[in-house]
Amino acid sequence: MRVSMIGCGYLGAVHAASMAEIGHDVVGIDVDEGRISALAAGRAPFFEPGFEEVLSRNVASGRLRFTTDISAAEGCQVHFIGVGTPQTPSGAADMTYVDSAVDALAPHLGGFRGGVEIVVGKSTVPVGTAARLAERFEAAGATLVWNPEFLREGFAVKDTLEPDRMVYGLPADPLRAEAATAVLDEVYGPILATGVKRLTMDYATAELVKVSANSFLAIKISFINAVAQICDAAGGDVTALAEAIGLDARIGHRFLRAGIGFGGGCLPKDIRAFQARAAELGAGEALAILDEADRVNLRARSLVLDKARQMLGDGLDGARVAILGAAFKPDSDDMRDSPALEIAGLLAAAGARVAITDPQAGAILAEQDREGLEVCATADEALRDADLAVLATEWRQFTSIDPARAASLMRRANIIDGRNSLDAGAWKEAGFTYTGMGRR
Numbered sequence: 001m002r003v004s005m006i007g008c009g010y011l012g013a014v015h016a017a018s019m020a021e022i023g024h025d026v027v028g029i030d031v032d033e034g035r036i037s038a039l040a041a042g043r044a045p046f047f048e049p050g051f052e053e054v055l056s057r058n059v060a061s062g063r064l065r066f067t068t069d070i071s072a073a074e075g076c077q078v079h080f081i082g083v084g085t086p087q088t089p090s091g092a093a094d095m096t097y098v099d100s101a102v103d104a105l106a107p108h109l110g111g112f113r114g115g116v117e118i119v120v121g122k123s124t125v126p127v128g129t130a131a132r133l134a135e136r137f138e139a140a141g142a143t144l145v146w147n148p149e150f151l152r153e154g155f156a157v158k159d160t161l162e163p164d165r166m167v168y169g170l171p172a173d174p175l176r177a178e179a180a181t182a183v184l185d186e187v188y189g190p191i192l193a194t195g196v197k198r199l200t201m202d203y204a205t206a207e208l209v210k211v212s213a214n215s216f217l218a219i220k221i222s223f224i225n226a227v228a229q230i231c232d233a234a235g236g237d238v239t240a241l242a243e244a245i246g247l248d249a250r251i252g253h254r255f256l257r258a259g260i261g262f263g264g265g266c267l268p269k270d271i272r273a274f275q276a277r278a279a280e281l282g283a284g285e286a287l288a289i290l291d292e293a294d295r296v297n298l299r300a301r302s303l304v305l306d307k308a309r310q311m312l313g314d315g316l317d318g319a320r321v322a323i324l325g326a327a328f329k330p331d332s333d334d335m336r337d338s339p340a341l342e343i344a345g346l347l348a349a350a351g352a353r354v355a356i357t358d359p360q361a362g363a364i365l366a367e368q369d370r371e372g373l374e375v376c377a378t379a380d381e382a383l384r385d386a387d388l389a390v391l392a393t394e395w396r397q398f399t400s401i402d403p404a405r406a407a408s409l410m411r412r413a414n415i416i417d418g419r420n421s422l423d424a425g426a427w428k429e430a431g432f433t434y435t436g437m438g439r440r
């Protein structure tokens with residue numbers, strides 16, 4: 001099938017390559033020329049394990065191409081939309097990219113002659129967006145399906161090709177819905193053949209599934225981080241606690257890792273956009289729980305500053321602090337709303353000399369030349385002469401650091417384990433003063 005993908009960022013580039021991987025003839029379209037020229041050359045413009053192989057293989061086979069020319073979408077049967085929906089200053093989603101993509105795409109719709117043409121929305125949007133856009137697409141000769149994406153960065157290819165579930169948000173007209181479902185089922189044929197659950201529902205419910213899933217994950221993380229604060233106050237160990245409560249199958253262990261909290265291009269902005277939309281709908285109070293989850297999450301970042309002050313009794317001014325990690329999570333170079341980066345900024349603003357290192361995001365950070373941050377190529381370089389180290393992103397390269405080696409490099413052996421990922425006993429044995437988040 002001929003498929004277009006509008007928006008080739010973390011979601012779109014991986015989706016385009018994955019659609020080619022399952023046999024489609026795909027054109028990826030984006031307004032960012034630099035990104036398109038990298039992708040067209042088979043080079044990943046961001047770090048995502050396994051992505052470059054799938055990309056380059058399909059570009060080489062001729063099944064996958066990239067362009068900035070939206071008219072290349074003409075004649076495709078399926079058009080995916082995956083442009084960004086970042087946060088506006090009010091917290092609401094910025095819909096300007098979706099709206100301009102729709103404006104650009106609409107004149108090129110209706111050109112597929114072999115059957116039903118569909119537009120498939122994948123961006124995370126405020127509830128009501130699909131209903132607002134559907135008529136416009138129908139007038140242009142295509143049916144809209146809202147098909148939210150649940151991939152995680154770091155596992156993007158696997159999550160796209162082997163998702164936990166597929167959600168189709170469909171128009172109210174049953175004939176239109178049935179025809180569009182058949183087309184999307186054909187696109188996803190090889191994925192659906194694995195037996196994955198495919199759920200059909202109305203547009204609004206599909207849009208709400210996406211933001212509810214991310215909100216639930218955010219609340220789960222903030223819950224354990226709130227309990228971590230009590231563990232700190234009462235002298236408990238949140239890691240042992242999470243292990244125990246997670247054994248209840250109704251709770252489960254996943255997303256119960258306490259630490260410096262959630263960041264990235266999704267969870268923080270999605271809970272704020274969900275709240276903003278709920279308020280527009282007159283139901284803002286219903287989601288007050290998300291305000292609290294956000295507050296607990298940001299508090300986890302500032303707690304690291306308090307812990308650093310406590311550890312370095314003589315103050316932060318002039319102290320050298322090594323921050324291990326800059327990306328919002330390991331196996332990614334994404335620094336959008338990264339807790340690691342915010343903590344680095346807080347420490348620098350408090351007078352510390354901050355040395356930061358990250359296996360993938362480090363090179364990007366070095367180019368940005370951020371004031372007050374010394375970007376180091378290796379952990380050794382960052383740790384040298386440091387008075388304190390903060391584990392901020394649990395890259396394997398950092399969790400496997402030999403504490404005796406770290407002690408030999410540092411001026412003073414202090415460590416804050418911001419991801420509760422280190423062997424506390426081993427670090428203490430090597431002479432470190434250790435503190436985790438809700439764990440000593």
Ligand SMILES: NC(=O)c1ccc[n+]([C@@H]2O[C@H](COP(=O)([O-])OP(=O)(O)OC[C@H]3O[C@@H](n4cnc5c(N)ncnc54)[C@H](O)[C@@H]3O)[C@@H](O)[C@H]2O)c1
Pocket residue numbers: 006007008009010011012029030031032035082083084085097098100101104122123124125149150151152153265266
């Ligand atoms: N990153 C993820 O893991 C992920 C997962 C699920 C859902 N989402 C959602 O998917 C959407 C995209 O997220 P992302 O992380 O890929 O963002 P991103 O910023 O990495 O990519 C967005 C891309 O859209 C392009 N773009 C903007 N306007 C355009 C236009 N008019 N025409 C063509 N291209 C245009 C940008 O140049 C950019 O390359 C968001 O709504 C996000 O919430 C992201």
Ligand SMILES: O=c1ccn([C@@H]2O[C@H](COP(=O)(O)OP(=O)(O)O[C@H]3O[C@H](CO)[C@@H](O)[C@H](O)[C@H]3O)[C@@H](O)[C@H]2O)c(=O)[nH]1
Pocket residue numbers: 124149150151152153154214217221254255256257258259260261262263264265266267270328329
């Ligand atoms: O127990 C945990 C689990 C995660 N995190 C943090 O939470 C953030 C988000 O992690 P994760 O959800 O794995 O990454 P994303 O790639 O942002 O994926 C989320 O956001 C995507 C975009 O909407 C969705 O598609 C995914 O399903 C959803 O997991 C990161 O900063 C993690 O460090 C924790 O602090 N503790």
